[in-house]
Amino acid sequence: MSDQPTPMMAQYLAIREANPGSLLFYRMGDFYEMFFEDAIAASAALDIALTKRGTHLGEPIPMCGVPVHAAESYLLTLIRKGFRVAIAEQMEDPAEARKRGSKSVVARDVVRLVTPGTLTEESLLEARRHNFLASFASVRDECALAWVDISTGEFRVMPCPEPRLAPELARHAPRELLTAEGSRLDDIAAECGAALTELPLGSFDSASATRRLCTLFHVETLEGFGSFSRAELAAMGAIADYLELTQKGRMPLLRPPVREAMGGAMQIDAATRRNLELTQALSGGREGSLLAAIDRTVTAGGARLLERRISAPSRDLDLILTRQAAVGYLVAEPRLTADLRDALSRSPDMDRALSRLGLERGGPRDLAAIRAGLTQGHSIAAMLGNDEIRILAQAARDLTGHDALIDLLDEALVAEPPLLARDGGFVAPGFDEDLDETRRLRDEGRGVIARMQADYIAETGVQSLKIKHNNVLGYFIETTSTHAERMLAPPLNERFIHRQTTANQIRFTTVELSELETRILNARDRALEIERQIFGRLCRAVLDLAPQIAQAARALAEIDLTAAFADIASGEGWVQPQVDASRAFMIEGGRHPVVERALKRKGEAFVANDCPLTEEKTPAIWLLTGPNMAGKSTFLRQNALIAILAQAGAFVPARRAHIGMVSQLFSRVGAADDLARGRSTFMVEMVETAAILNQADDHALVILDEIGRGTATWDGLSIAWAVMEHLQAKNRCRALFATHYHEMTSLSARLSGVENATVAVREWEGEVIFLHEVRKGAADRSYGVQVARLAGLPPSVVERAREILQQLESGEREGAGKPAALLDDLPLFRAAPPPPPTPAEPSAVETRLRELNPDMITAREALDLVYELRGMMGG
Incomplete structure (x- = not known):
């Protein structure tokens, strides 16, 4: 037996070697097959049967496969499990290969690499979230981050020093991060949940990057898009190079790159995003996050825009006020808002439809989506008649001017086209005469033949003339010998061509009948071919107007988000905040949008609280004390979320709000370890606190909860005390500082700008009642034992805790010494014997x-x- 692989297996191995690091989907008829290690890995990941096919080097070859028509669902599973997939298609008809000889193999080649950051299929994407591919480049002393969503065309770049990389990746949550070989960014990529892909250094060459980008955007120079640093060019060029590699020359439709300034958005680090649950709950998933609580958008594009706004609240005061004015206008026009939202709900996702068409992965439904989106856009533009509201007026202008394309698509497409162009049936009757005739032949062949037969009878006067069909002659004209004499004589003999004579019949044909026969036999394939040609023409017509269509899609998203903000403001009683360049932070009747939503579902009311943190003459730091479960963390978080909503351009959940621009938002709330990096809970707490103290400026907003609780009491108190002093003296920022260390309340008398506040509780017959009300002043104690009892600790443990607490408190009042000495005087804990069983009646x-x-x-x-x-x- 020869160890040489078969020609087909040799082809498979060659393609596999040319695409390392990817599972190879090898097209064989109606299946994508995998062999060797790929088959073993895929069968385990997809839970499909592992079989065998032939031998290689004396061993059976493992094999598994998935049907081509169901490949997308398998791709989704593989991508989510961290695989990359190379798709090798048959590049010719198998019949062509057979013509070359029995040992010839069908030509195959990889047409696409499927990776987490390069998905475009609707079934592989979350409609309401971006799917970003990011790239980080370092050129000498410069660093930059670029990111692109090829499913929508969004393409942006910004300068990004390496210490800012983790916060920016947390903001964008890319599915895949491109870096140069040896960059050692594995931990940062893992922290933001991105697959890390290392590229050769040549992919990040800034000189060749310029050429690649010019080719991508069909321009001679990038100057029309702005001025970019070498690092920014390198980051963008690496993306272009990677897309060329993965898309195999079919480059996506990308918008010209937009350069973002470093200070254009509120800086929010990864820990703060996680603690505040901006776009994802701590438990995982979207539900329970701020995004889920406030999302009233009715389009996929609007939902993606909302996530971007919440993830990166603006620091551009004029832009914030402009967005607020648009929301305010729609709040004052509830009927218009309702009509807009109704029309928007019927608007499809044009961005992703356009992207699929550009990559030649689209179908007739994508053309229909463009038609429906532009048609709805015209209706929506007609509703917006106020030119004073800049955002809405610009959006209305972007939605008009597409009449010619709408008319073309209306005329060309049926109302409900199929998903795939190869299925046919999507071109409307009357659009193309040749197609209509071909369909008539395909669907009404017998009727066409009958009409031709009637025409021939009228022409010859032979009533017995028939058009018949058999497998030898195909279609032919038949008549009796007697009547045939007329057709054999001039002038009919020039038209009717004799084909065959039988005992009683004579058979003829005509040029028209021969042509008709060919057309009938080929009608189905011909109809599909004509429709494919029409599909190509329609795609070109759409892609020629891709920038205008993308602009219309952005306009729909902007209107949707503005209307969504207006809807929640009207429905939930939110108010327009006063935002300016000051350091003010004054909230009256503030509420936590996520908690309030959860309580409403239970039929309970949320207790609103004021936070006059700082105005002209008020303190800039609040020291907040009170028991656990009383609402300290909720109070801290709600004020941070109100600041985010205000700078995102939304109204806020409060009676009144005055917010000076927040440059940075920091949160140190909750406890969690980081075992992967060998960090304890306390170490994580200290790392996050260090980041705050080293970065916060005087326009930052900082919320801290229980600093120092992860270590010994006196260590923790010392750290918390020193942190408070640093915030007040060095950072000089606005801060809410919650603590259980009551000793710290004395700082309000020693540090200017620090004031005590507490969450009120009430005791009633030994029970503690949480009022969830924040007041000026300090808590007298923590009520920890009462909370422990509410949590369900055994009564004996609760009672013992009361004894220990009483001993410590009395010793402290009497100056009786250190806690350890006081506890030595306590009698040992002895569990009470169980009561004797009581005889039952x-x-x-x-x-x-x-x-x-x-x-x-x-x-x-x-x-x-x-x-x-x-x-x-x-x-």
Whole structure:
């Protein structure tokens, strides 16, 4: 037996070697097959059967496969499990290969690499979230981050020093991160949930990057898009190079790159995003996040825009006020808002439809989506007649001017086209005469032949003339010998061509009949071919106007988000905040949007609270004390979320709000370890606190909860005390500082700008009642023992805790020494013996049975007794 692989397996191995690091989907007819290690890995990941096909080097070859028509669902599973997939298609008809000889193999080649950051299929993407591919480049002393969503065309770049990389990746949450070989960014990529792909250094060459980008955007120079640093060019060029590699020359439709300034958005680091649950809950998933609580958008594009705004609240005061004005206008026009939202709900996702068409992965439904989106856009533009509201007026202009394309698509497409162009049936009747005739032949062949037969009878006067068909002659004209003489004589003999004579019949054909036969036999394939040609023309017409269509899609998203903000403001009683360049932070009746939504579902009311943190003459730091479960963390978080909403251009959940521009938002809330990096809970807490103290400026907003609780009491108090002093003296920022260390309340008398506040509780007959009300002043104690009892600790543990607490408090009042010495005087804890069992009173059934003498009753009496006892038990 030869160890040489078969020609087909040799081809497979060659393609596999040319695409390392990817599973190879090898097209064989109606299946994508995988072999060797790929088959073993895929069968385990997809839970499909592992079989065998032939041998290689004396060993059976493992094999598994997935149907081509269901490949997308398998691709989704593989991508989510961290695989990359190379798709090798058949590049010719198998019949062509057979013509070359029995040993010839069908030509195959990889047409696409499927990676987490390069998905475009609707079934592989989340409609309401971006799917970003990011790239980080470092050129000498410069660093930059670029990111692109090829499913929508969004393409942006910004300068990004390496210390800012983790926060920016947390903001964009890319699915895949491109870096140069040896960059050692594995931890940062893992932290933001991105697959890390290392490219050769040549992919990040800034000089060749310029050429690649010019080619991508069909321009001679990039100057029309702005001025970019070498690092920015390198980051963008690496993306272009990677897309060329993965898309195999079919480059996506990308918008010209937009350069973002470093200070254009509120800086929010990864820990703060996680603690505040901006776009994802701590438990995982979207539900329970701020995004889920406030999302009233009705389009996919609007939802993606909302996530971007929440992830990166603006620091451009004019832009914030402009967005607020648009929301305010729609709040004052509830009928218009309702009409807009109704029209928007019927608007498809034009961005992703356009992207699929550009990559030649689209179908007739994508053309229909463009048609429906532009048509709805015209209707929506007509509703927006106020030119004073800049955002809405610009959006209305971007939605008009597409009449010619709408008319073309209306005329060309049926109302509900199929998903795939190869299925046919998407071109409307009357659009193309050749197609209509071909369809008529395909669908009404017999009728066409009957009409031709009637025409020939009228022409010849031979009433017995028939058009028939057999497998030898195909279609032919048949008549009797007697009547055939007329057709054999001039002038009919020039038109009717003799084909065959039988005993009683003579058969003819005509040029028209021969052509008709060919057309009938080929009608189905011809109809599909004509539709494919029309599909190509329609795609070119759409892609020629791609920038205008993309602009219309952005306009729909902007209107949708503005209307969504107006809807939640009207429905939930939110108000327009006053935002300016000051350091003010004054909230009246503030509420936590996520908690309030959860309480409403239970029929409970949220207790609103004021936060006059700082105005002209008020303090800039609040020291917040009070028991656990009283609402300290909720209060801290809600004020941070109000700041985010205000700078995102939304109204806020409060009676009144005045917010000076927040440059940075920091949050140190909650406790969690980081075992992967060998960090304890306390170490994580200290790392996050260090980041705050080293970065916060005087326009930052900082919320801190229980600093120092992860270590010994006096260590923790010392750290918390020093952190508070640093915030007040060095950072000089606005801060909310929650603590259990009551000793710190004395700082309000020593540090200017620091004031005490507490969450009020009430005791009633030994019970603690949480009022969830924030007041000026300090808590007298923590009520920890009461909270422990509410949590369900055994009564003996709660009572013992009370004894220990009383001993410590009395010793502290009397100056009796250190806590350890005081606890030495406590009697040892002895578990109380379980109480003796109390004899239970006999039941009525037991009493009746004891009164009974079984030897003295008959069978009938025993049966009656059973019914009596059952009745006593309620049966």
